[in-house]
Amino acid sequence: MLILVATLRWLGKRARELLIMSKYADIATLAVELVQFRKVRSPVEAWQESAFKFYPNSESARNKGCPISAFLGLCEEGKVKGIAAGSYTNSKDNKKYALEALELIKANPQLSETELWKSISSKAYNQQMHVVLALYKKGWLNF
Template sequence: MNKYGQAAILAVELIQSKLVDTPEAAWEKATIEIFGAGTSGQGKGCPRSTFLALCETGSVKGIAPGVYTNSKKNKGYAFRALELLEDELSLLNDSRVLWKKVLNGNEKKHNSQMDVVLALWNEGFIVN
């Protein structure tokens, strides 16, 4: 699991333990702890948007639905990945293959979105 997957798990744990109140604050705190404040890793938008999109619809255990992100593309990628995982659990082992299936033939660089989805799924934090 890469650092963005670790950040997603830590963010959920921070909310569940009531150390922070919102998914945005949880992601901020988790990424500061893992990457360091103000680093490029800490500020990367795609994994953050993916995490917040999953939280937004109540797909993450223990996090209330709300309005957490404006990202449409990453939200779409996240939910397409969940659909694919429900039908094909073999995708749990390879974020690159999952990404290719999410894009359905389109070419776009993977930017850790699937690492967030897979970490939350594998940790049992996704609500189906």
């Protein structure tokens, strides 16, 4: 652990951001697996359980609204394979961003998180596209 901390300090802020950002992709994929394998009943419960595994000591990281809302927005619209459409989030913006990203990926699957986000919004980025791309790369999105 000490080596990891020293390495992250050496690599700098951007490397730490990338490491953190990829956790939300991992949370989303684990959440889908939990629902698909019937370990939990809803994507809301699945996200909570998955987030706790990746952030056991950070409630704020577990409850980060933007990636949660992007994930739940896709689920709500029936865009995630194995998860029934339903009412899962009150978010309008992050749900819209995730759905717009889905359309952009359909047209150009090679887009990166940064390219997707710049095509969608000029606001600060908060890991929504990592969630969408992780699910796309697993083949779990319904176009």
